[in-house]
Amino acid sequence: MDFGYDARTEELLARLTAFLDEHVYPAEPVLTAQLADPARDRWSIPPVIGDLQREAKRRGLWNLFLPGELGAGLTNLQYAPLAELTGRSIQLAPAALNCAAPDTGNMELLAQFGDEAQRKQWLEPLLAGEIRSAFAMTEPEVASSDATNIETRIERDGQDYVVTGRKWYITGAMNPDCRIFIVMGKTDPAADPRRQQSMILVPRDTPGVTVRRGMTVFGYDDRDHGGHAEVVFDGARVPAGNLIGEAGSGFAIAQARLGPGRIHHCMRAIGIAERALELMCRRVGARVAFGRPLAAQGVIQDWIAESRVRIEQARLLVLKTAWLMDTVGNRGAHTEIQAIKIIVPQTVEWILDKAVQAHGAAGVSQDTPLAHLWAGNRTLRLADGPDEVHRRSLARRELKKYQEA
Numbered sequence: 001m002d003f004g005y006d007a008r009t010e011e012l013l014a015r016l017t018a019f020l021d022e023h024v025y026p027a028e029p030v031l032t033a034q035l036a037d038p039a040r041d042r043w044s045i046p047p048v049i050g051d052l053q054r055e056a057k058r059r060g061l062w063n064l065f066l067p068g069e070l071g072a073g074l075t076n077l078q079y080a081p082l083a084e085l086t087g088r089s090i091q092l093a094p095a096a097l098n099c100a101a102p103d104t105g106n107m108e109l110l111a112q113f114g115d116e117a118q119r120k121q122w123l124e125p126l127l128a129g130e131i132r133s134a135f136a137m138t139e140p141e142v143a144s145s146d147a148t149n150i151e152t153r154i155e156r157d158g159q160d161y162v163v164t165g166r167k168w169y170i171t172g173a174m175n176p177d178c179r180i181f182i183v184m185g186k187t188d189p190a191a192d193p194r195r196q197q198s199m200i201l202v203p204r205d206t207p208g209v210t211v212r213r214g215m216t217v218f219g220y221d222d223r224d225h226g227g228h229a230e231v232v233f234d235g236a237r238v239p240a241g242n243l244i245g246e247a248g249s250g251f252a253i254a255q256a257r258l259g260p261g262r263i264h265h266c267m268r269a270i271g272i273a274e275r276a277l278e279l280m281c282r283r284v285g286a287r288v289a290f291g292r293p294l295a296a297q298g299v300i301q302d303w304i305a306e307s308r309v310r311i312e313q314a315r316l317l318v319l320k321t322a323w324l325m326d327t328v329g330n331r332g333a334h335t336e337i338q339a340i341k342i343i344v345p346q347t348v349e350w351i352l353d354k355a356v357q358a359h360g361a362a363g364v365s366q367d368t369p370l371a372h373l374w375a376g377n378r379t380l381r382l383a384d385g386p387d388e389v390h391r392r393s394l395a396r397r398e399l400k401k402y403q404e405a
């Protein structure tokens, strides 16, 4: 067993660290200023992200998430520590490298299941960072953690499909550069529950598509990465060739999309935890209460030690999962993918909470990134499957071993 990173990973880590130090961290206040600028269109992506993208491309730090020839060709194990580093500046670094959700999952989906025409029209500009995309599955009217509930209809009409339904929390869709939606809906409600759904490409400018409003997350509108939109599809008509894969394959494609998406979230979340721990240590070293630095208080030392231990535990499990995905495939790593999706957001939430507490009022303010990070991380316990759904499925698989025996 080798716990070291290979030479390519080490080399990319050094390059990425330099990019973060020289460009990304210094751009954080620039992003804040641009987001606050009333002269800018509220939902368009701040120009500092485009500047960083050009620099990242120039440095060969582009599409690192995507295995194979279309991307940087890294394994999950190679990408994991790089994604973790991007989590340290979560508002800027993943977008700067064209490695931000939901585009990453959408690009993977198109690379894996799109036909040649779909790849040419949508994957190529996404890989080049020219447009953005959204993934539209969740619906306000039904419990969408159970994908068989989805009510949006995708109905065949001659040479077209007609899409009708209402979605919400569609990340990225408020951004006008988000040109394409991958929509999940039912092509055959009478079929077997796992063969009812399909996925279809719906361009944003299709008549019948209305991006209605941005949803908030604990009050944050997340406009740095295109918000989370409510989107209505009212008889949106697209050519039959926009269907991804065959009719009825939507459920299977969604499962395939979520594996890498989940581990990428976890990798970045560990970077968030590292940043929070760093902020906590710096703060308690500099602030004095009752005659001594906060860092001298046993309770705070306990939080710091516990945070370090929890980060190391979480990282090891994420790396093991990445290694399994590389060696036995996403299906073989199913249990571990669920395990990290359960434990990493909770671990990071615990650490962020302690960092907030150690900062006092500043911890909940807009003057440190902690409050926003806490809000974003908390949603990971819902998005891409709530904790309880993963626990249920993991427990069932565990139980099955003994039932079979």
Ligand SMILES: Cc1cc2nc3c(=O)[nH]c(=O)nc-3n(C[C@H](O)[C@H](O)[C@H](O)COP(=O)(O)OP(=O)(O)OC[C@H]3O[C@@H](n4cnc5c(N)ncnc54)[C@H](O)[C@@H]3O)c2cc1C
Pocket (backbone or CB within 6 Å): 102, 135, 136, 137, 138, 139, 142, 143, 144, 145, 146, 168, 169, 170, 171, 172, 217, 228, 379, 382, 383, 384, 385, 386, 388, 389, 392
């Ligand atoms: C910030 C954010 C971004 C998002 N981005 C997207 C996006 O880009 N595209 C998209 O399609 N969706 C997106 N979502 C939606 C997200 O994927 C859903 O919220 C999630 O799948 C849960 O569905 P639901 O909200 O309908 O909850 P429901 O299905 O109504 O579930 C509610 C709760 O019931 C409980 N529950 C459900 N099933 C079980 C069970 N079997 N056992 C025990 N308890 C259970 C859980 O506690 C769960 O949280 C996003 C959500 C957020 C908050």
